[in-house]
Amino acid sequence: SEVTPVRIRPPSVRAPSVNESKSKPKVPSDPPVKTIMRRRSQSLSLSVERKKEPRSLQVRFVDSLGLDLEEVKVFKVQDHPLIPHHVMFRLLMSSELAFGRSLELSLPYLKPCFPENMGALPDFLKRLCAQSVCLQQVLCSEQGITGTIQVLNLAYEKEVTVHYSFTNWRAHTHTTAVWVSSAKCGEGNAPATDTFRFRLPVPPFILEPGAILEFAICYHVKGSDYWDNNNGQNYKLSCHSYKVAVPRECEDSMLHFT
Secondary structure, three states, rough: OOOOOOOOOOOOOOOOOHHHHHHOOOOOOOOHHHHHHHHHHHHHHHHHHHHHOOOOOOOOOHHHHHHOOOOOOOOOOOOOOOOOHHHHHHHHHHHHHHOOOOOEEEEEEEEEEEOOEHHHHOHHHHHHHHHOOOEEEEEEEEEEEEEEEEEEOOOOOOHHHHHHHHOOOOEEEEEEOEEEEEEEOOOOOOOOEEEEEEEOOHHHOOOOOOEEEEEEEEEEEEEEEEEEEEOOOOOOEEEEEEEEOOOOHHHHHHHHHO
């Protein structure tokens, strides 16, 4: 005889008891995907709409800003145009490049009209004893002019200043020298002296061929002033220039940065 299969019924869903619901912690559910997609689609639609909006153009006139619509400048026949140095430099460099010649720069420098090492002269000590102050040495460089001064140690409190001018004394200024060292009485009845150092800054616009820098030294001690002005002629430095050839690999960079 045939055996009829017995149907197995799946267990029914049983509601959790009160104890099981308390024992199992609740896990937070993830945010629905539809919400994220809906927000993203809204942001994309807004960005597209913003791109489609036409930009409004504004027109402003200079007179509304307080400026003139035109500027008129009258030149006289006898007036010579003032061309800046950097413009002339670029024109000269362009012409040199056009003709295929090597470029040359004219660099200014100051040259003393007196011996640079005054302390090496045979009458230096004699002059120092007579004037109580003497210029010892001068050095010229791109940073300016530096020099040393010797004075007789007449008192502990003393001040040394250098008065200089670029305009033939129509206008002048001064700088204070700083103390460097002292020397006691030496051989041959050499007096006790103090050495001071000074520096004169030179503006770049002064460095043109033919310019003259003059200076004189004042030594103030015990209420009296002692001067060294190079026997009434002042110490003068004249401006000269020398030519420097520019290498070919530097020509383009100099033309660009001038």
